Amino acid sequence: MPRVLVLNGPNLQRLGTREPAIYGSATLADVERDLKAAAPEHVEVELRQTDDEATLISWLHEAVDTRSPVIMNPAAFTHYSYALRDASVLVTEAGLPLIEVHISNPHRREEFRHTSVVSGVATGVIAGLGVEGYLLALRYVAARIGSIPGA
Ligand code: CA2
Numbered sequence: 761m762p763r764v765l766v767l768n769g770p771n772l773q774r775l776g777t778r779e780p781a782i783y784g785s786a787t788l789a790d791v792e793r794d795l796k797a798a799a800p801e802h803v804e805v806e807l808r809q810t811d812d813e814a815t816l817i818s819w820l821h822e823a824v825d826t827r828s829p830v831i832m833n834p835a836a837f838t839h840y841s842y843a844l845r846d847a848s849v850l851v852t853e854a855g856l857p858l859i860e861v862h863i864s865n866p867h868r869r870e871e872f873r874h875t876s877v878v879s880g881v882a883t884g885v886i887a888g889l890g891v892e893g894y895l896l897a898l899r900y901v902a903a904r905i906g907s908i909p910g911a
Contacts, residue, residue, distance in 0.1 A: 770812075770836055772788055838862070
């Protein structure tokens, strides 16, 4: 069964516990539940979170090796991790979609958040639509999963 990896970067396990004006009140467990409920029967969704850059990179390598499309909120790594960007290129160059998701709109926030080193190599970017962005990304990926060789 094709599997979509939903990868989340540092501090996102705290979602729903503080800064609700920016990130809303849903937790990552809520996001996981909603994604699994929204996924078509033939599509598996696996949500993961890590605070560790190396682990996030290894999950992108795993996505390449297992032909898994990726939805990723790289959190603060977005703004400076060239290693994450390089690993993201491996995903998209393998012909797999990688959708970058941000719950908030980084462009409305501090200057340092205006740069994403991932966006330039992502398939697409969804930002500022709250946790619904994950669902929109899944809708996009699920609609195309049948035409991704090996997925
Ligand atoms: O808007 C997003 O989804 C971000 O990727 C979230 C990151 C931030 O560094 C990016 O600039 C934009 C922050 C994740 C921290 O998540 C928390 C959520 C709620 C409470 C505490 C942390």
